[in-house]
Amino acid sequence: MESPQPPIWSEVSSGPVGEEPQMPDKDTMAMTGTEDTPGGKASPDSQDLKPSVFHSIKFFVLCHSLLQLAQLMISGYLKSSISTVEKRFGLSSQTSGLLAAFNEVGNTALIVFVSYFGIRVHRPRLIGCGALLVALAGLLMSLPHFISEPYRYDGTSSGNMSQDFKASLCLPTTLVPAPASSSSNCSSHKEAKHLAVVGIMFVAQTLLGVGGVPIQPFGISYIDDFAHSNNSPLYLGILFAVTLMGPGLAFGLGGVMLRLYVDIDRMPEGGISLTSKDPRWVGAWWLGFLISAGAVALAAIPYFFFPREMPKEKQELHFRRRVLAVVSKDEDAPPGEPPKKQGLAHIAPDLTMIQFIKVFPRVLLRTLRHPIFLLVVLSQVCMSCSVAGVATFLSKFLERQFSITASYANMLIGCLSIPAAIMGIVLGGVLVKCLRLGPLRCSALCLLGSLFCLLFNLPLFFMGCPTHQIAGITHQPGSQPERELFPGCMESCSCPSDDFNPVCDSSTRVEYLTPCHAGCTNQAAPNKSHVFYTNCSCVTGRGPVQGGSCESACSHLVLPFMLLISLGGVMASVSHTPSFMLILRGVKKEDKALAVGIQFMLLRVLAWMPSPVIHGSAIDTTCVHWAWSCGRRAVCRYYDNDLLRNRFIGLQLFFKMGSLACFALILAILRQQDKEEGTKATCSGLQQQLLVSQPEKKPEESRV
Known part of the structure; x- marks a missing residue:
């Protein structure tokens, strides 16, 4: 706003207490159609004009409830897909936790200045701009999917479309080419691409926090300013009730999207043999961000049509006149009496930015002493x-x-x-x-x-339940895998060290990293739900093992x-x-x-x-x-x-x-x-x- 909102007692003349104001206040003019007309007179057609829906505080409450619902849905969606994002881009839990925390970095850096700018700006438009920034952040969060290569859940190359059929089997060393080490597959381009993908997600989370700064504070203050005093708690209660549904919808959306395969938009010709129960399964984490971003963008449109100020609800008029009569008594205080102290929220409109920054620490320390x-x-x-x-x-x-x-x-x-x-x-x-x-x-x-x-x-x-037994891996955190648990059973195999295609021996509840580590040389014809590997030298009776991790007993x-x-x-x-x-x-x-x-x-x-x-x-x-x-x-x-x-x-x-x-x-x-x-x-x-x-x-x- 160009100037701070005038106090309510400045809207009337200094007439005697108990008399009607000589000049109608802004709300009265807005309700009678006399505002913005020469001389304060109503235009001939003013009574025929219907008030716009954007001048209704009830419609603003509806729009703001939907916007905050969509905003919390997009900010909570990352938490619903955090393990999937880790699996897709090879992130540790510490890195993914830092990624989730970056949502608060931009928000915290700017939230203090909401007190300063709160009544100086066009609040609805600033809310709309913040919502569009949130939608842009959602689009950026989904961008790593489109710039990354298709997800490969085994060690095959991109040209091999028969994924998972002969991969990870125990074959004689003479029939298998020497496995390429993980370092040989690395290049500066690949590492730069990985860093770019992670950097994009961090930037998106920061923008998500920055865009959310004006939405809740400005929306609540706008409702409180122009709603009836008796209706304001009801409106805010409705707003909070609808808003709290956002995280629930975020996790529900995550539950639906993660049932879909991550590369649903670019599936290989032969299809995939994975199911959602496979530990290598990666769901369509990016699709939820697109849906949430679209919802936020749609919810932001009405804010560019709301006025900077709207008239109070009609029921407020008589109440305000009684308040004006009481307040006018305070204005007639003796000149020598010091004025009442006001908080930083009241004096902020009269301060410059430098003065506001200087005053804020003192008020902060005074508050923290309580x-x-x-x-x-x-x-x-x-x-x-x-x-x-x-x-x-x-x-x-x-x-x-x-x-x-x-x-x-x-x-x-x-x-x-x-x-x-x-x-x-x-x-x-x-x-x-x-x-x-x-x-x-x-x-x-x-x-x-x-x-x-x-x-x-x-x-x-x-x-x-404790972790079931995993062949070759000790249960000491931080230790490297040990392959000496089953010596001799896979000496003739050439098992890649970085491959991951777990299989389970259901009779002993022992899990192997790959069929190769179980000594399996053949694969049974796969069906839609299960894959079996046979002729396994490390399994008792050389019996078949089922693809996938062992199910938990708990x-x-x-x-x-x-x-x-x-x-x-x-x-x-x-x-x-x-x-x-x-x-x-x-x-x-x-x-x-x-x-x-x-x-x-x-x-x-x-x-x-x-x-x-x-x-x-x-x-x-x-x-x-x-x-x-x-x-x-x-x-x-x-x-x-x-x-x-x-x-x-x-x-x-x-x-x-x-x-x-x-x-x-x-x-x-x-x-x-x-x-x-x-x-x-x-x-x-x-x-x-x-x-x-x-x-x-x-x-x-x-x-x-």
């Missing part, structure tokens, strides 16, 4: 660290721990965990409203929610595991609304808007940015067999399931215990404050009684 605010933010940081780790890697954890497909894991998360979190947030808000909880009881509710969340997560340590535990995760999510989400109330009721009135902004900034910097990297690094330490590409460590092929479960769930419990400790301190501080206030009230009551009784005693003393 003990309740600091402890609430720290508790939310701990809980957000837990949520960020689960949102990023829970799908991969379920795949590895229970041997289920990525599609099924996403469906479980989208149908159970996210609806449970939404239910918890709604339940927390209902409890605060219906029971009229004060700060002390809000902190007690947060403490109970964190405690029950912790209790529901304790059994998760014992729900899982796959039946995945539903109880998700049930406990969901119940813990409900309990953790119950504390969402009460913790916000602790901040809003704990800080000074003039600092509320800035306190919420600081809160979100600290959550991004301390939780949403580092947590995916921390969880990814912890997952990498449990790897027992890495794939190598051009001398660098690529994707992990096997994990120690026990160690993976202990470290992943252990991190969750660590952060939740930190949140529980913070809420316990908050409750103790608030109880102490209540006791001090009670003592002060008692002392003041005694003083008043003494002052009242003193005049009655003085005559007696004078007579004596």
